[in-house]
Amino acid sequence: MQEIVQQIKGKQVAERKFPFLLNEGIIFPPQLNLEQSSSEKTAIYKSGILTGSSFIDLTSGFGIDAYYLSENFDNITLVEQNSDLLSLVEHNWSILKRKAKFVNRKLEDFLKENREEFDVVYLDPARRDQNKNKVFLLEDLSPNILEIQEKLRSISKQVVIKLSPLIDLRYLISEVSNIFRIDIIALKNDVKEVVIFLSNEIPSEIVCNAVNLESGEPSFTFTIGEEEKAESEFSEPEKFIYIPNHSILKAGIFNLISKRCGLKKLHPNTHIYTSGEKKNDFPGRVFEMEVIDSKKIKKKEQYNIISKNYPLKPEEIKKKYGLKDGGEHYLIFTQSKKGKIILKSV
């Protein structure tokens, strides 16, 4: 009975996260392994970045990342400590007609004996402790990448590590050596992954890509350090209002986005931008808006409410003004340099 429930749950998750596995004969693992797997969409994005001859995933898990990331490689190795999980991946890959070497070991033991070099080494460390609680510090991940980073760099020119979307970028850069690229990957404006790329040589700079998949928005590339040199111009709201997507906000490039896109910022702590003429290709949402007096807001009107750098949350604003949620129009409650303001979409 338990096994049947596991398979039904697996299919439900697969419909949402990895529909390519909705095939006859595919077996799904327990819930935790499904939760830990990457989604097909972020894996496809990463697969577009990586090519070479040999690929190794040292934390295979259910193998979603491995399946896509290894697409452009000839020799594929999957390492996983959980033998049941790895056998299941081996079975599924035979159905999918994908060949790989499957190694059921702790990766630390594998690394001790390994003499091979790989074009790409990939890791997606587990973010749960033994009691299945979420962990946030690099040293609490399994494996502890701080302990093995040097060893990893010694077997590849490119080590790729997937990390939590909550990880602090400054902390990351201070703890992990030789990072040459960081990708902040959002899917429909929800940041899913922070992926770091390590080189076996000291890189001259760190290139960062803020990406919002399936949004139609362009990705934004910059180097770490550019934000410190950038300055924003400030202005009261003009005709167009811009709200950056969450990958940009996660990157913390609040001045750089203003400078590069030719936009003015409303306030040092308000990450909303403005311009008189519409700028295309902004990585976020663009509205045509006007500043309104709060007296113009009528009870029972329907709005999408956004609150940024404003003392009340959207729910509290809705209550205060007796508004209904949704509809076509937006109200933004925020602050410019002159003080609190309300913007209404036209």
Ligand SMILES: C[S@@+](CC[C@H](N)C(=O)[O-])C[C@H]1O[C@@H](n2cnc3c(N)ncnc32)[C@H](O)[C@@H]1O
């Ligand atoms: C987050 S999951 C990987 C999910 C995978 N990227 C996917 O898309 O399906 C992490 C996996 O790493 C394995 N793992 C953690 N520490 C390990 C270690 N020291 N040696 C080998 N495998 C390990 C865990 O058993 C778990 O299956």
